[in-house]
Amino acid sequence: MKKRTFAVDIDGTITENGGGRIHLDALEALRRLSNMGHNVIYVTGRSSVEGFLLSVFGGTTKIAVGENGGCITTDSNDHMLLGDLEECKKAFEVIKNNIENVKEKRVFPRMTEVVLERTFDLELAKKLLSEKNIDVELSDSQYAYHINSSGIDKGFGFRKIMEKLSILPEDVIAIGDSATDVPLFKVAKTSIALGNASDQVKSEATMVVSAKAGDGVIEALDKLAPKLSEI
Numbered sequence: 001m002k003k004r005t006f007a008v009d010i011d012g013t014i015t016e017n018g019g020g021r022i023h024l025d026a027l028e029a030l031r032r033l034s035n036m037g038h039n040v041i042y043v044t045g046r047s048s049v050e051g052f053l054l055s056v057f058g059g060t061t062k063i064a065v066g067e068n069g070g071c072i073t074t075d076s077n078d079h080m081l082l083g084d085l086e087e088c089k090k091a092f093e094v095i096k097n098n099i100e101n102v103k104e105k106r107v108f109p110r111m112t113e114v115v116l117e118r119t120f121d122l123e124l125a126k127k128l129l130s131e132k133n134i135d136v137e138l139s140d141s142q143y144a145y146h147i148n149s150s151g152i153d154k155g156f157g158f159r160k161i162m163e164k165l166s167i168l169p170e171d172v173i174a175i176g177d178s179a180t181d182v183p184l185f186k187v188a189k190t191s192i193a194l195g196n197a198s199d200q201v202k203s204e205a206t207m208v209v210s211a212k213a214g215d216g217v218i219e220a221l222d223k224l225a226p227k228l229s230e231i
Contacts, residue, residue, distance in 0.1 A: 010054065195208075
């Protein structure tokens with residue numbers, strides 16, 4: 001059996017209607033992949049601790065890439081910090097002081113990023129930071145806006161796992177739904193956009209399914225089955 005590594009987003013991918021509730025049938029399908037010897041690694045805009053806990057309780061590979069690639073968690077106290085929280089906080093202060101209705105989102109504590117409510121014009125914020133020569137990444141996960149250090153994204157974070165575990169791109173299958181998943185798609189030979197993804201995200205994937213969120217994950221795995229006889 002050829003071992004594959006599934007890099008899976010959480011919100012909008014294995015949740016129900018984007019409300020944070022895990023789609024249990026999708027989780028069960030991913031657990032079966034792990035039980036068969038494949039890697040199933042969550043790559044999320046949420047905290048890497050949240051992703052790691054989901055892997056523990058859900059029975060998948062106990063590694064999580066969180067904070068849109070800024071932090072990797074492999075154990076309860078084992079975190080690899082790839083981003084700089086302080087520079088993200090400085091960028092947040094600039095945005096907050098120059099644009100109305102900017103506020104932090106109540107989330108699980110972050111170690112490398114700042115998470116904001118989707119209550120303002122993100123493109124305006126990007127323009128502001130560019131004019132002030134503040135080099136950070138601003139992205140929209142559909143769940144929130146994220147401020148990350150320059151160069152930090154899901155693809156960057158997941159490549160660190162690929163290096164650590166000697167995973168080849170040809171063995172990676174990425175599944176996601178938002179623009180923050182596109183950098184992850186680029187490091188995988190096979191990338192799958194779900195039905196709830198935008199047209200732009202779908203255009204970046206090698207495969208598109210019609211079903212949304214967890215149902216889309218199940219549809220994707222069904223479509224992969226003829227190509228991957230071990231699934």
